[in-house]
Amino acid sequence: MPPTREPxxxxxxxxxxxxxxxxxxxxxxxxxxxxxxxxxxMGVGESIIIERISGQGTLLCQVSNTRLALSEGAAQHIVVxxxxxxxx
Amino acid sequence: MALPSHIAAPPTASPAARAPVYALVGNPNCGKxxxxxxxxxxxxxxxxxxxxTVEKKVGTTYSQHGQPITVIDLPGTYSLAARSxxxxxxxxxxxxxxxxxxxxxxxxxxxxxxxxxxxLYLVHQIxxxxxxxxxxxxxxxxxxxxxxxxxxxxLEKELGIPVIACEAVNGKGLVELRLAMSRxxxxxxxxxxxxxxPIAPAVSEIAASLVENDLKLPLIARAEAxxxxxxxxxxxxxxxxxxSARTTEILQSWQKRWAAEGTDWAGILVNSxxxxxxxxxxxxxxxxxxxxxxxxxxxxAVVTHPVWGWLVLGVVMTLLFVSIxxxxxxxxxxxxxxxxxLADWVKGHMPAGDLRDLITDGAIGGVGSIVTFLPQIMILxxxxxxxxxxxxxxxxxxxMDRLMSRVGLNGKSFIPLLSSYACAIPGIMATxxxxxxxxxxxxxxxxxxxxxxxxxxxxxxxxAALLPNDRVSLVAKVxxxxxxxxxxxxxxxxxxxLFKRTLLKGAPPLMIMELPPYRLPGVxxxxxxxxxxxxxxLRRAGTVILGISIVLWFLAAYPKAPAGATPTxxxxxxxxxxxxxxxxxxxxxxxFDWQIGIGLISSFAAREVFVSTMGVxxxxxxxxxxxxxxxxxxxxxxWPDGRVLFTPLVCLSLMxxxxxxxxxxxxxxxxRRETNSWRWPLFQTLYMTGTAWIxxxxxxxxxxxxxx
Numbered sequence: 001m002p003p004t005r006e007p008x009x010x011x012x013x014x015x016x017x018x019x020x021x022x023x024x025x026x027x028x029x030x031x032x033x034x035x036x037x038x039x040x041x042m043g044v045g046e047s048i049i050i051e052r053i054s055g056q057g058t059l060l061c062q063v064s065n066t067r068l069a070l071s072e073g074a075a076q077h078i079v080v081x082x083x084x085x086x087x088x
Numbered sequence: 089m090a091l092p093s094h095i096a097a098p099p100t101a102s103p104a105a106r107a108p109v110y111a112l113v114g115n116p117n118c119g120k121x122x123x124x125x126x127x128x129x130x131x132x133x134x135x136x137x138x139x140x141t142v143e144k145k146v147g148t149t150y151s152q153h154g155q156p157i158t159v160i161d162l163p164g165t166y167s168l169a170a171r172s173x174x175x176x177x178x179x180x181x182x183x184x185x186x187x188x189x190x191x192x193x194x195x196x197x198x199x200x201x202x203x204x205x206x207x208l209y210l211v212h213q214i215x216x217x218x219x220x221x222x223x224x225x226x227x228x229x230x231x232x233x234x235x236x237x238x239x240x241x242x243l244e245k246e247l248g249i250p251v252i253a254c255e256a257v258n259g260k261g262l263v264e265l266r267l268a269m270s271r272x273x274x275x276x277x278x279x280x281x282x283x284x285x286p287i288a289p290a291v292s293e294i295a296a297s298l299v300e301n302d303l304k305l306p307l308i309a310r311a312e313a314x315x316x317x318x319x320x321x322x323x324x325x326x327x328x329x330x331x332s333a334r335t336t337e338i339l340q341s342w343q344k345r346w347a348a349e350g351t352d353w354a355g356i357l358v359n360s361x362x363x364x365x366x367x368x369x370x371x372x373x374x375x376x377x378x379x380x381x382x383x384x385x386x387x388x389a390v391v392t393h394p395v396w397g398w399l400v401l402g403v404v405m406t407l408l409f410v411s412i413x414x415x416x417x418x419x420x421x422x423x424x425x426x427x428x429x430l431a432d433w434v435k436g437h438m439p440a441g442d443l444r445d446l447i448t449d450g451a452i453g454g455v456g457s458i459v460t461f462l463p464q465i466m467i468l469x470x471x472x473x474x475x476x477x478x479x480x481x482x483x484x485x486x487x488m489d490r491l492m493s494r495v496g497l498n499g500k501s502f503i504p505l506l507s508s509y510a511c512a513i514p515g516i517m518a519t520x521x522x523x524x525x526x527x528x529x530x531x532x533x534x535x536x537x538x539x540x541x542x543x544x545x546x547x548x549x550x551x552a553a554l555l556p557n558d559r560v561s562l563v564a565k566v567x568x569x570x571x572x573x574x575x576x577x578x579x580x581x582x583x584x585x586l587f588k589r590t591l592l593k594g595a596p597p598l599m600i601m602e603l604p605p606y607r608l609p610g611v612x613x614x615x616x617x618x619x620x621x622x623x624x625x626l627r628r629a630g631t632v633i634l635g636i637s638i639v640l641w642f643l644a645a646y647p648k649a650p651a652g653a654t655p656t657x658x659x660x661x662x663x664x665x666x667x668x669x670x671x672x673x674x675x676x677x678x679x680f681d682w683q684i685g686i687g688l689i690s691s692f693a694a695r696e697v698f699v700s701t702m703g704v705x706x707x708x709x710x711x712x713x714x715x716x717x718x719x720x721x722x723x724x725x726x727w728p729d730g731r732v733l734f735t736p737l738v739c740l741s742l743m744x745x746x747x748x749x750x751x752x753x754x755x756x757x758x759x760r761r762e763t764n765s766w767r768w769p770l771f772q773t774l775y776m777t778g779t780a781w782i783x784x785x786x787x788x789x790x791x792x793x794x795x796x
Binding site: 034065 | 166167169171202203205206209234236318352354355358359362384388392393394482485486489490493498499595596597598599600601602603604605
């Protein structure tokens with residue numbers, strides 16, 4: 001019997017764990033409902049691509065044409081899957 | 089070229105028909121204020137929504153036939169699910185929930201063309217309201233720069249309502265917009281949006297209850313029902329009609345049921361709207377490939393850099409303060425001279441007597457003392473407006489957020505605290521953008537600890553008395569001054585930390601803030617905003633100060649001393665003098681005598697009044713700029729037992745007292761307005777003045793023990 005190949009599972013991580021310069025696709029918003037809702041309303045919903053530009057603690061991110069500042073607490077609500085590593 | 093159908097339609101309204109009232113709504117940073125100013129020019133009225141500290145801006149523009157059209161500029165918001173008092177007002181006006189403002193007939197939705205999808209979210213909610221809507225696609229130039237080609241005609245066709253492409257900054261598209269606004273009939277949107285199946289029954293039931301129990305119109309009821317489901321913390325502001333008990337009950341029972349099933353109803357609703365918007369956007373927006381880093385990206389690389397960012401912020405802040413204190417000097421002197429001239433003129437034209445003294449010393453002198461600060465406040469607002477309009481302010485808040493979060497505040501508290509260095513009143517007014525009520529309250533409570541410009545004259549006088557030798561290096565004087573500023577700032581941060589851990593315990597601060605692209609500042613908008621703020625400052629502070637000045641004048645003028653008494657003798661035996669004597673046991677442990685006590689009492693109106701009161705008490709003609717004669721008079725002052733009154737230690741103690749004490753009636757009045765209760769301003773006065781007493785006591789007694 002041929003060996004079954006494990007399906008490709010992209011790495012899931014919090015936005016706070018995403019390195020600066022990397023991009024991820026939002027898979028899930030978790031935590032306080034109000035914060036999740038505000039994030040969705042501001043365009044950070046499931047399946048959106050978010051790029052972490054810079055920052056420690058408070059993050060600077062890009063979501064399509066919008067640049068967002070997210071404090072650590074807010075960024076903790078966003079679970080992404082890595083789609084592009086940090087550019088060298 | 090044929091005009092689009094909505095523009096070409098002939099006007100058919102009868103002349104008697106009432107001109108429609110438009111509400112102007114949009115996301116923050118979409119150019120809403122610029123469009124409002126471009127439409128209404130100087131025909132604006134700025135007031136307050138009763139009971140809430142949200143500005144109500146109403147302006148008049150004219151139709152193509154010269155008929156006046158009223159435009160209400162509503163606070164910017166990303167969604168009708170409100171998160172701050174400002175956003176709650178927008179929601180309530182649009183839904184017709186406010187008793188003081190009728191529901192607008194039509195809505196002008198301004199949209200940032202470069203961020204179409206996100207901006208359409210609010211439009212999508214507004215289309216639910218069933219009012220005629222005009223969509224204004226602003227910042228088309230930025231959209232082109234971002235490589236986006238927006239098919240305006242297609243969007244218009246899809247939505248079925250007028251869509252006007254516009255660049256409000258250069259006035260492009262305004263003629264077309266005015267024409268569309270002049271139309272007597274506006275079509276309703278083709279807004280066939282199906283509520284997602286899991287929550288559709290709830291929306292129907294809540295909407296039915298809203299019609300039956302809250303007497304809403306069916307169309308509005310559906311929009312409200314949808315909104316109630318996403319109105320998470322439902323910010324209620326006074327002046328808004330509350331929901332009926334029956335509707336609340338239905339809403340809560342649905343929410344309980346979904347919570348038990350694990351249905352994320354709010355998430356489903358938002359995502360479903362975005363799905364509809366996404367479908368629309370694929371029809372309307374053509375992306376011309378990827379563009380490289382924009383100018384904004386390149387500037388951000390420096391301005392938000394962990395090292396360079398701080399450096400830029402430092403330079404900007406230094407420039408701000410240098411300009412506040414240097415550029416304002418000449419107009420401040422001018423105001424000072426002219427209030428004095430006015431007082432002299434009145435003196436020359438009125439017979440001597442109490443009424444004349446009341447007008448010259450009480451009213452003109454008192455109001456003059458606060459108007460003197462107007463130039464500084466105008467420069468401050470000009471700079472803040474400039475920094476906001478270029479997009480830098482949001483970056484400053486981003487850089488400061490990490491530091492502020494250590495004491496439990498977020499980056500948005502930075503602007504109010506910064507403004508408070510000039511004057512706590514605009515600082516406290518600037519807290520309105522802070523979404524979290526507790527964060528806002530903490531910022532209001534600590535803002536007056538930032539050394540405002542009214543403390544400067546006191547610091548200057550005390551430094552002059554402390555270091556009387558003119559040869560003492562400037563560095564020492566500046567050093568003491570900086571020490572006072574640092575003490576105040578440290579106090580503000582320390583108390584913020586304390587309050588966030590005890591009294592106003594809340595979740596760790598969260599900041600979700602959009603950083604708008606950099607733009608050239610709209611000087612006209614900045615100037616308009618500056619004038620508007622200056623007007624508010626004058627009205628608010630002016631009325632309070634006028635009242636207090638008259639009371640203080642009365643306290644210092646009565647009871648009358650026998651004829652021929654000097655001003656010093658008069659003051660000594662007046663109510664104020666007696667109060668000073670009564671206060672002496674409390675302030676003696678701080679090294680202050682009853683004469684300083686009079687200064688503390690009179691400067692409760694405004695801190696800088698301390699200097700002029702000392703002038704009267706010690707009978708020295710002096711001004712705020714030239715403290716030399718008063719300095720010498722202070723040096724000569726003695727306790728009854730012959731000890732020197734103003735020892736260096738007492739001067740230092742007095743400065744420390746002024747760093748912390750809440751010596752400002754206007755601030756108390758503004759805090760009362762902003763918090764809608766007397767509880768917080770009273771608490772603030774007690775904690776600040778209490779801290780001032782304790783710290784001054786420690787410094788003075790320690791100094792004494794060490795032999796100073």
